[in-house]
Amino acid sequence: MARQEKKKDVVIVGLGWTGSIIGMELAQEGLEIVALERGHDQDTVPNFQYPQMIDELKYGVRLGMMQKPRQSTLTIRRNLEESALPYRSLGSFLPGNGVGGAGTHWNGLNWRPMLAEYKLRSHVEQNWGAGIIPEDMQLMDYPVTYEELEPHFARFERVAGISGNAGNINGQIIEGGNPFEAPRSSDYPMPAMPSTYDGAKFAEAAKSLGLHPFARPGGIASTSYVNEYGMQMGPCNHCGFCERYGCYQYSKSSPQTAILDALRKKPNFSYRTGAEVLRVEMAEDGKTATGVTYYDEAAQEEVFQPADLVILAAYQLHNVHLMLLSGIGQPYDPRTGQGVTGKNYAYQMNGGYTLFYENEVFNPFIGTGANGFSIDDYGIGQIDFGTEGFIGGSYISSGQSNGQPIRSMPLPAGTPAWGQGWKDGIKKWYGHSMSIGSHGSHMAYRNNYLDLDPTYKDRHGRPLMRMTFNWHDNEVRMTQFMREKIRPIAEALKPDSMQDAFKKQGQMYDVRPYQTTHNTGGAIMSETPDQGAVNKFSQAWDKHNVFVMGAGNFVQNTQYNPTGLVGGLAYHTAQAIRTQYLSNPRPLV
C-alpha cells in the first residue's frame, strides 16, 4: 500500500522551466502547491560554483547534470519494422535531471516562432495548395494564434531576462534586429550581447550579400537586470562553459536565476526532490485525475499525492511517457492514424560549415550559449515551398559557444583522427576556425511517434517509452537548400579551406552524436479532441484537471529552439487556469 500525503490543490510534476513558471503563477492565487522533482536540489551556490563547474570531463563529457539512463530512458527505432533498442547512454539529446531541469544546462537561445509557423497548414494550402504536402506528412495548424500568445512571449522574455535587439515593434522594422520576426509589443528586456570575432565576420559577409544579420537573442544577461519576481541577473563574462553547465554566476537565464528563490519564499509552495512520479491516478468517472503516485527515493517507497489539479511539467519525453502509462488520451496508432497520445513526435534538422584560417585567431574558449549573429532570410516564412520542393526553413548563425578541447576540436577533412598527424593538426588548427550553422524546422510524419515499448522496463517495472523516428526527404531537401544558401556567405569570408556537414537523402537517424534536446510533439494541441491530446490551453481533452506543459504540445517542430514557445505556452496556460479554470473547473474548450 502506498503511503498517502496530505491533499494539495495542485501537484506539479517536474521542477524545470515550465514547473517553475506554473508554480509561481499559481502560488500567486494562494493555492496550496507541491512540486515533485525526481532529481536532486541544485542552485547557483553551492552546486554551480567556480571553479568546480569549469570541468569539461565531468559535465561536458560525462554529462554530470543530465538524466541518468539507468534511472530513466527510452527505446528508439527508425521504422516500424525495426525492433527498438534502449538509448543506453546519452547522445543525440540530453534531458535534464534535478531542480531547474534542462533549463539549467541549456544554451539560452530564445525565439518566438515566425508568423507562418502558427498556421502552417493553412499557409501552405492557401499559397500552394494541399497537393505539395507529402502523403505521410501530418501538417497541422496550432489552435492558438500569435496574437493570443504575444503577451505571454513578452512575459516569458521579461521573466527569463532575454538579451536581444528587436527587429519589429508593432509593425515598425528596426535596424539591427530581425526584420522577419513577428511584430512584438515591446523590445527585449536587455540589449543584445556583444559578439566574438566569428559572429562579427559572418554578419559583415551576410550584410555585404544583402542579407539581414542581427545579434542572436538569448537568455544570457548583457547587463544587470531585475525581473518582476525580484530575481536578479548580472552581466555574463563569456566564460565558454555555458551549454551542459550551470552558470557559476547569475548570468544565464534559468529557473534558478529567474524564479526559484522567489518561489521558495511563498509559504503555500513546497517541493520535494528525489520524488519520481510513476503515474497519474484517475477518478472512477475517468474524466479527472485524483493526484499522482511517486517514488520517494529517501524512504524507498511509493507515495500517493492527492491533488485537485495535476500539472505535467516533466519535459516533453516524460510528460508523454506519463500520459501513456496513465491513460491520458488514447495512444496513437500509426497504422490507423487513430489516437492522439504520442502522435507527431518531431525533432530538428540542422547542418553547418566549418571555415579554416591558418592566420586568424578566434580564441574559441570565449563564448556563450547564445553568442553571435543570425540571419532569418531563409526562414520558413520567406521560402517559396512550391518552387523549392519542401516545407520548412532554418535560421542561420555564427557564434562560438565553447572551445573545450575534448569535444570542440574541428580539424580539416583528411586530418588523421590520431597519431602524429592528429597531434600536428590540433596544434595548427585549434583556435583557427569558425563555423556557420543552420537550425531548421522538422515536420510531423505518420510514422514518427511515441508509444510504450513491449520489451524493456525501467527500475520501477514500468515499460519504457518507445520512440520511432527517422529523417524524411522533405527535411533533407530543406537542409540541402540551406547548404546552397550558406555557401556564398562562407565563400565571401574567404577561408583557407572549408567543409560542410548536412544530412543527405536516405540518411538514417544516428543516436550517438549530440544533435539537439528539442524533442517535440506527442502531446500535441489541437482544435478538436480527435486530432491531439490537449486543447489550446494545454489542457488534456479527456481529463480536464490535467494540464500538459512543454514542447510536447508542438503540432510539428518550428525552425527555432523551443523554449521561447514553451515559456509562452506556459504563461498562456497559467493565465487560463487563473482566469477561467479555478472559478469553474471544466474543459475550457
Next chain:
Amino acid sequence: MTDLPGLPSRRSFLKATAAGAALSGLAVSAKARTAEPPVPLDQYQPEFFTPAEWTFVLAATARLIPSEGDGPGALEARVPVFIDREMMGGYGAAADWYMEGPHQPDADPFRGWQTPLTPAEVYRGAIPVFDAWCQQTHGGAFAELDAAKQDAALTALQKGEVALDPTLKDFFSILLQNTKEGYFADPMYGGNHGMQAWTFIGFPGARANFKEWVPRYNVEYPLGPVSIKGERA
C-alpha cells in the same frame, strides 16, 4: 627528471626522455606548485589494469598521441593514469547507463552502445584478443612491435579488420576517446600532466572569464591555463 614518466621498454624510455627535455620548462613550473611529484609512469601501480593490460595501454596511447615533435605525447601527459582511474570510476562501470537486456551487440553502430559489457569490461575483454591478433599477424604482442607495425595494427583495429566479438566492437573508439579525454581533461583526473596539452594548443583551462576580451578580434589571448585546483602553467 623524477617527474618525467619513465617507461618499461628501453625504446620508449628514450623517447620519453627526449620529449621530456623539450618540455622541462613546463614540467618544472607545474611541479613547483605540486606538493609531491607524481610517481613516474614506470613505477605507477595501476589500480584497474593487470600488468599485461597496462603494458598495452602504455604502448597504445603512445601511438595514438605520440611523443615526437612539439607538445606532449600521451605518456608525458600521463594519459594511461587517467584511463586507469576512469576504469575504477562510474564511467568504467557504466554506472549511469541503462544496462538491462536483452542486448543486441551486433546492432547498427548508429544505435549506440548496445553491448552488455561496461567500458572497463570491454578493455578487459578486447586487449588479449587484440594482442593475440598482433601476435598472429605481426609476430608479437602489441607492445613488442615497432612503431610502424603498431600503427598498422591500430589502423586495422580502427577499421574493424581485427575480428572482435560484437560485444567488444567499440573498443577502438573508447580507447581513442578516453585517450583524448586524458590528454585534455583537468589534471586532477590524472592526465594532462602540468596542463601541457592545454598549453600546447592554447586553451586557458578553467579561467572562464573573458568579458574584456570579447571585442579584441583576431588578437591572441595572452594568459596561460589554470586548473581547477589553481595550478598555473
